[in-house]
Amino acid sequence: MPATARKPDASRRSERSRRAILDAALDQVGETGYEKLTIEGIAARAGVGKQTIYRWWPSKAAVLLDAFTAVSEDAAQGQHELPDTGDLEADLKEVLRATVDELNRDVYDRPARALAAAAVTDPALAEEFNRRVLGPQLDLYVERFTAARAAGHIADDVDVRVATDLLVGPLAHRWLLRTLPMDHAYADRVVELALRGIAA
Amino acid sequence: MPATARKPDASRRSERSRRAILDAALDQVGETGYEKLTIEGIAARAGVGKQTIYRWWPSKAAVLLDAFTAVSEDAAQGQHELPDTGDLEADLKEVLRATVDELNRDVYDRPARALAAAAVTDPALAEEFNRRVLGPQLDLYVERFTAARAAGHIADDVDVRVATDLLVGPLAHRWLLRTLPMDHAYADRVVELALRGIAA
DNA sequence: CCGTTGACAAGACGGTCCGTCTCGTCGCAC
DNA sequence: GTGCGACGAGACGGACCGTCTTGTCAACGG
Numbered sequence: 001m002p003a004t005a006r007k008p009d010a011s012r013r014s015e016r017s018r019r020a021i022l023d024a025a026l027d028q029v030g031e032t033g034y035e036k037l038t039i040e041g042i043a044a045r046a047g048v049g050k051q052t053i054y055r056w057w058p059s060k061a062a063v064l065l066d067a068f069t070a071v072s073e074d075a076a077q078g079q080h081e082l083p084d085t086g087d088l089e090a091d092l093k094e095v096l097r098a099t100v101d102e103l104n105r106d107v108y109d110r111p112a113r114a115l116a117a118a119a120v121t122d123p124a125l126a127e128e129f130n131r132r133v134l135g136p137q138l139d140l141y142v143e144r145f146t147a148a149r150a151a152g153h154i155a156d157d158v159d160v161r162v163a164t165d166l167l168v169g170p171l172a173h174r175w176l177l178r179t180l181p182m183d184h185a186y187a188d189r190v191v192e193l194a195l196r197g198i199a200a
Numbered sequence: 201m202p203a204t205a206r207k208p209d210a211s212r213r214s215e216r217s218r219r220a221i222l223d224a225a226l227d228q229v230g231e232t233g234y235e236k237l238t239i240e241g242i243a244a245r246a247g248v249g250k251q252t253i254y255r256w257w258p259s260k261a262a263v264l265l266d267a268f269t270a271v272s273e274d275a276a277q278g279q280h281e282l283p284d285t286g287d288l289e290a291d292l293k294e295v296l297r298a299t300v301d302e303l304n305r306d307v308y309d310r311p312a313r314a315l316a317a318a319a320v321t322d323p324a325l326a327e328e329f330n331r332r333v334l335g336p337q338l339d340l341y342v343e344r345f346t347a348a349r350a351a352g353h354i355a356d357d358v359d360v361r362v363a364t365d366l367l368v369g370p371l372a373h374r375w376l377l378r379t380l381p382m383d384h385a386y387a388d389r390v391v392e393l394a395l396r397g398i399a400a
Numbered sequence: 401c402c403g404t405t406g407a408c409a410a411g412a413c414g415g416t417c418c419g420t421c422t423c424g425t426c427g428c429a430c
Numbered sequence: 431g432t433g434c435g436a437c438g439a440g441a442c443g444g445a446c447c448g449t450c451t452t453g454t455c456a457a458c459g460g
Contacts, residue, residue, distance in 0.1 A: 033321065034321050035321065035322075088399070089399075113320055113321055114321060116376075116377065117317045117318075117320035117321045118317075119376075119377055119378075120313055120316055120317035120320065120376050120377070121233065121234050121235065121313055121314060121317045122235075123378065126377060126378045127378070129377070130377065130378070130379055134377065134379065135379070138379065145398075152400060153399065153400060154398050154399055154400050155398070155399070155400045156400075158393065158398055159389060159393070161380070162370070162386070162389045162390060162393050163393065163398045165369075165370035165373060165374065165379075165390070166366060166369075166370055166390070166393055166394060166398065168369075168370075168373065169365075169366075169368075169369030169370030169371070169372065169373040169374075170362070170365035170366055170368075170369030170370075171369070172369065172372075172373045172376075172377075173365060173368065173369040173372045173373065174365065174369075176316075176319075176320050176372075176376065177316065177319055177320070177326060177329070177330065177334065177372075178319075178323065178326045178327070178330070179330055179334065179335070179338065179365075180361070186362070189359060189362045190362060190365070190366070193358065193359070193362050193363065193366055193397075194366060194394070194397065194398055195397055195398050195399040196397040196399055197393075197394065197395055197396040197397025197398075197399075198345075198354050198355070198358055198363045198366065198394055198395050198397075199288070199289075199353065199354055199355070199395040199396055199397075200352060200353060200354050200355045200356075
């Protein structure tokens with residue numbers, strides 16, 4: 001009589017339905033935005049019963065997170081580390097420029113923005129989002145900076161995690177809050193200023 | 201026959217109702233969070249008809265923006281510029297530490313977070329939010345950096361707007377997405393690293 | 401080979417909140 | 431004092447919520 005919320009049998013789960021739901025969620029958010037993303041809408045578009053969604057996901061944000069994780073891994077194209085040509089500044093500019101381009105494509109921007117917005121007011125989702133998507137991406141910068149420090153290209157006492165924030169934070173800020181346009185020139189300036197510092 | 205959405209007469213507006221609505225919205229979002237903030241709930245708590253809210257605001261986010269603008273101006277306490285003791289690093293640390301403290305107070309964090317989240321997926325609200333709240337705050341940094349540049353404390357070719365992002369971006373990133381805890385030590389490190397740069 | 405099991409599609413259901421509307425009431429401007 | 435328009439209250443149809451019910455179907459065990 002423990003109030004055991006009995007769990008569904010994952011081995012009997014329909015892969016076909018799972019993919020249809022993920023695709024439908026991604027399509028819907030890309031077309032009409034997050035505010036018009038609805039469980040009923042996803043179910044109808046996927047040709048699936050609502051209960052099938054509620055059985056496997058706790059919220060529409062969780063569905064979108066699963067869907068976006070696949071997109072994100074596709075975009076990574078199996079690249080599990082940042083380029084290292086020995087020229088730190090050039091490498092970082094290349095990566096940040098690519099990030100800017102990615103965030104300016106609607107198919108990537110829409111779901112990413114929806115997830116970020118949801119994470120801002122939902123700590124549990126934020127934790128999951130960091131663990132599955134954002135964290136691994138930030139780790140790439142940490143690794144690259146660690147290598148650069150070993151090569152003597154950055155100061156010994158630099159906290160590589162803070163250095164990562166110094167690069168990514170400004171980009172994310174402009175992207176999320178749209179304070180000003182975000183383009184290649186901005187990415188370059190951020191890299192230059194972050195590397196050499198503001199002080200005279 | 202122009203579809204003139206006839207506008208209400210602002211001179212007959214009830215100041216009493218206006219304040220009650222703003223207070224109710226702020227209280228509600230502070231207690232139960234943004235997702236449970238509802239127009240009907242605000243109206244009930246404020247002892248006001250729903251129509252009175254719909255007559256003067258286009259969305260609940262707009263109500264919250266008005267409410268928060270007042271709070272934000274209170275918090276500024278008439279300080280329309282950043283401290284300038286001549287020691288740029290110390291001044292910036294003081295300001296960022298104060299910002300961290302502010303963002304860690306629920307009465308400030310809750311509505312600010314709700315507005316930021318709404319702005320992420322609503323470009324029109326983002327524009328208004330930037331114009332009324334975020335923009336003026338960022339301008340303070342721009343002014344302080346401009347003064348520092350005139351005093352020869354920062355390099356001549358530094359873009360003061362990018363420098364501002366370099367400070368504020370990392371803080372905002374940690375605050376919004378909760379990648380890692382945000383405290384005084386972090387604020388100090390960001391200031392130090394931003395000023396002197398990552399490179400050796 | 402057949403019976404049991406549990407996920408499935410479909411959709412009914414009560415509930416909440418939406419945004420619009422219709423009421424009297426009441427206060428300010430003229 | 432009179433009339434216009436904002437006001438509080440709440441009814442209204444509609445959207446979507448999350449749960450529940452029904453009948454179908456495929457996998458798996460005996």
